[in-house]
Amino acid sequence: xxxxxxxxxxxxxxxxxxxxxxxxxxxxxxxxxxxxxxxxxxxxxxxxxxxxxxxxxxxxxxxxxxxxxxxxxxxxxxxxxxxxxxxxxxxxxxxxxxxxxxxxxxxxxxxxxxxxxxxxxxxxxxxxxxxxxxxxxxxxxxxxxxxxxxxxxxxxxxxxxxxxxxxxxxxxxxxxxxxxxxxxxxxxxxxxxxxxxxxxxxxxxxxxxxxxxxxxxxxxxxxxxxxxxxxxxxxxxxxxxxxxxxxxxxxxxxxxxxxxxxxxxxxxxxxxxxxxxxxxxxxxxxxxxxxxxxxxxxxxxxxxxxxxxxxxxxxxxxxxxxxxxxxxxxxxxxxxxxxxxxxxxxxxxxxxxxxxxxxxxxxxxxxxxxxxxxxxxxxxxxxxxxxxxxxxxxxxxxxxxxxxxxxxxxxxxxxxxxxxxxxxxxxxxxxxxxxxxxxxxxxxxxxxxxxxxxxxxxxxxxxxxxxxxxxxxxxxxxxxxxxxxxxxxxxxxxxxxxxxxxxxxxxxxxxxxxxxxxxxxxxxxxxxxxxxxxxxxxxxxxxxxxxxxxxxxxxxxxxxxxxxxxxxxxxxxxxxxxxxxxxxxxxxxxxxxxxxxxxxxxxxxxxxxxxxxxxxxxxxxxxxxxxxxxxxxxxxxxxxxxxxxxxxxxxxxxxxxxxxxxxxxxxxxxxxxxxxxxxxxxxxxxxxxxxxxxxxxxxxxx
Ligand code: PRX
Numbered sequence: 001x002x003x004x005x006x007x008x009x010x011x012x013x014x015x016x017x018x019x020x021x022x023x024x025x026x027x028x029x030x031x032x033x034x035x036x037x038x039x040x041x042x043x044x045x046x047x048x049x050x051x052x053x054x055x056x057x058x059x060x061x062x063x064x065x066x067x068x069x070x071x072x073x074x075x076x077x078x079x080x081x082x083x084x085x086x087x088x089x090x091x092x093x094x095x096x097x098x099x100x101x102x103x104x105x106x107x108x109x110x111x112x113x114x115x116x117x118x119x120x121x122x123x124x125x126x127x128x129x130x131x132x133x134x135x136x137x138x139x140x141x142x143x144x145x146x147x148x149x150x151x152x153x154x155x156x157x158x159x160x161x162x163x164x165x166x167x168x169x170x171x172x173x174x175x176x177x178x179x180x181x182x183x184x185x186x187x188x189x190x191x192x193x194x195x196x197x198x199x200x201x202x203x204x205x206x207x208x209x210x211x212x213x214x215x216x217x218x219x220x221x222x223x224x225x226x227x228x229x230x231x232x233x234x235x236x237x238x239x240x241x242x243x244x245x246x247x248x249x250x251x252x253x254x255x256x257x258x259x260x261x262x263x264x265x266x267x268x269x270x271x272x273x274x275x276x277x278x279x280x281x282x283x284x285x286x287x288x289x290x291x292x293x294x295x296x297x298x299x300x301x302x303x304x305x306x307x308x309x310x311x312x313x314x315x316x317x318x319x320x321x322x323x324x325x326x327x328x329x330x331x332x333x334x335x336x337x338x339x340x341x342x343x344x345x346x347x348x349x350x351x352x353x354x355x356x357x358x359x360x361x362x363x364x365x366x367x368x369x370x371x372x373x374x375x376x377x378x379x380x381x382x383x384x385x386x387x388x389x390x391x392x393x394x395x396x397x398x399x400x401x402x403x404x405x406x407x408x409x410x411x412x413x414x415x416x417x418x419x420x421x422x423x424x425x426x427x428x429x430x431x432x433x434x435x436x437x438x439x440x441x442x443x444x445x446x447x448x449x450x451x452x453x454x455x456x457x458x459x460x461x462x463x464x465x466x467x468x469x470x471x472x473x474x475x476x477x478x479x480x481x482x483x484x485x486x487x488x489x490x491x492x493x494x495x496x497x498x499x500x501x502x503x504x505x506x507x508x509x510x511x512x513x514x515x516x517x518x519x520x521x522x523x524x525x526x527x528x529x530x531x532x533x534x535x536x537x538x539x540x541x542x543x544x545x546x547x548x549x550x551x552x553x554x555x556x557x558x559x560x561x562x563x564x565x566x567x568x569x570x571x572x573x574x575x576x577x578x579x580x581x582x583x584x585x586x587x588x589x590x591x592x593x594x595x596x597x598x599x600x601x602x603x604x605x606x607x608x609x610x611x612x613x614x615x616x617x618x619x620x621x622x623x624x625x626x627x628x629x630x631x632x633x634x635x636x637x638x639x640x641x642x643x644x645x646x647x648x649x650x651x652x653x654x655x656x657x658x659x660x661x662x663x664x665x666x667x668x669x670x671x672x673x674x675x676x677x678x679x680x681x682x683x684x685x686x687x688x689x690x691x692x693x694x695x696x697x698x699x700x701x702x
Pocket of ligand 1: 286332333406407408409410411432433434435436437438458530531532544546547553556557558
């Protein structure tokens with residue numbers, strides 16, 4: 001990472017000062033009257049004086065086989081251990097415990113992307129049957145055991161939560177890879193997690209097309225083999241049970257359709273295994289500053305307690321509500337706030353296979369109207385897209401939201417207002433939830449009945465969490481000073497990841513390396529570093545401005561610049577590559593790739609080769625919007641590529657002083673080439689947000 005002090009001529013304070021403080025907006029009395037948490041005493045209960053015991057309140061929402069004796073063991077920072085001595089099973093908590101009173105309650109209403117297809121409505125009892133039968137198959141046919149890891153590469157079908165819960169029932173750690181990722185990205189994650197079983201699907205719909213998914217499993221197994229891991233069995237769920245929807249062949253003695261073998265396990269029941277609170281429930285891979293994705297390992301007890309508590313208080317799901325989170329279960333939002341949190345509180349949720357704008361941008365509102373959805377949960381990128389494609393659509397439908405969540409990226413106040421006024425019809429409470437794959441659940445947000453909304457700011461720290469903004473020297477930036485800095489959390493909380501799977505040193509270094517007093521055994525000396533830049537108002541509300549590390553947040557999905565660059569470098573003609581974020585009105589950021597070629601190679605196919613390589617190696621979401629071929633990349637005298645300089649060019653920001661570079665002359669040449677092409681295509685940002693300028697200044701070099 002570059003030291004930003006050497007290269008900024010605008011101070012953080014000056015940048016922050018450009019922002020207008022937004023007015024508070026209060027929830028309706030109707031919302032407050034029905035809310036799960038409208039008792040102001042909750043702030044005292046979760047106050048610093050009651051830390052860490054306050055988190056008992058969340059853990060007490062679970063059913064424990066054995067109660068814990070120590071709420072927080074912080075003796076070996078930063079490996080904090082919650083609810084020590086406690087035993088439980090996540091599958092039991094999400095399914096079995098609801099049977100007695102709510103067996104017939106709807107757990108999921110699955111909605112196909114194809115509007116004419118019927119819904120699949122699954123009660124808690126039916127979910128229990130499916131989970132048990134699949135757990136029996138996993139144990140007997142696939143031979144999995146408590147402590148193993150199993151990789152999933154599944155789309156948005158009910159069989160995905162069934163698979164997760166069946167594995168959790170057996171104490172097997174699941175690692176679901178986002179279905180849109182490529183087979184080779186899945187293969188790398190199989191290797192890292194040392195999984196010998198892959199569970200996938202034959203096909204799924206995307207924008208009206210039935211995509212073959214089985215072919216990705218073959219690629220994943222191949223890739224895993226290169227990394228030294230043999231996948232022994234591939235279990236394939238069918239999009240249409242009993243019928244194959246793929247033309248990719250099944251490999252004998254390796255690939256099995258679940259529907260061909262599940263019949264043998266009809267009526268089988270599997271006892272949920274009672275597991276220690278710190279038993280790893282799942283891994284979720286996320287991008288970082290190196291090409292190798294990090295397997296964030298989440299615990300059973302701490303994680304489940306945290307997502308259950310936050311679902312109850314912040315998502316405000318009540319027994320009669322219909323909740324719909326549009327995220328994909330392949331991301332952390334889906335794990336925490338489609339599967340584990342909502343099922344643990346016994347919610348009725350909508351599960352949607354498709355994209356929000358197919359066949360038209362009225363689709364989400366038709367689903368909401370038809371199914372009576374009253375709690376809605378989505379990301380700024382989707383809100384922007386729906387606003388652009390159908391700004392007047394919501395008014396045409398008769399649905400009634402009481403609560404709406406936004407997650408994944410900073411939301412612009414203007415976009416926030418459309419969400420509030422048009423989608424929420426001025427009645428729904430908006431909850432801007434700030435968190436990360438690593439944090440397990442919300443860390444910055446308003447408690448909807450008790451804390452007013454402020455467009456563009458997520459809110460204060462979540463209950464029991466104390467955020468602090470630190471400057472690069474570790475000094476606290478006082479709330480209200482208008483200065484931006486590094487967003488950190490002062491204290492541990494139960495939802496935080498336990499470690500990076502297989503790499504505890506990287507865990508310590510990434511999240512604690514910057515400020516921790518390494519010799520100290522006190523948790524107070526170990527602030528958690530989010531990797532985000534932000535400011536804190538006098539009211540304690542946090543405004544996240546973007547990443548401070550080399551991560552690009554594309555439509556709410558994190559992509560590491562190194563991952564993009566190493567994928568581009570698989571194109572043999574390329575000598576050097578650098579990935580930078582460019583501002584995009586809908587997706588927030590899109591990646592652009594700058595490449596220089598090896599001498600004497602033909603440049604005509606490079607753009608499509610690079611785009612193709614990145615789509616194949618990572619997945620279509622990572623596909624760069626532009627590939628710029630340059631004679632050389634700007635470098636420091638020690639040979640580091642100055643990503644900040646090319647990011648400035650891509651975004652029409654002043655490149656600053658480049659005279660100290662080893663090759664300052666290329667800067668003008670690249671600028672001329674890139675900006676004239678962008679002018680020609682009309683791809684010039686009209687009004688670049690201050691946060692984007694800030695992100696560019698912080699952008700790394702190496
Ligand atoms: O930069 C922050 C941004 O998304 C990052 C986390 O991404 P990921 O691990 O993929 O998890 C996304 C879903 C939780 C954060 O470091 N981010 C997430 N939520 C918000 C946000 N930025 C601003 N406001 C948010 N509400």
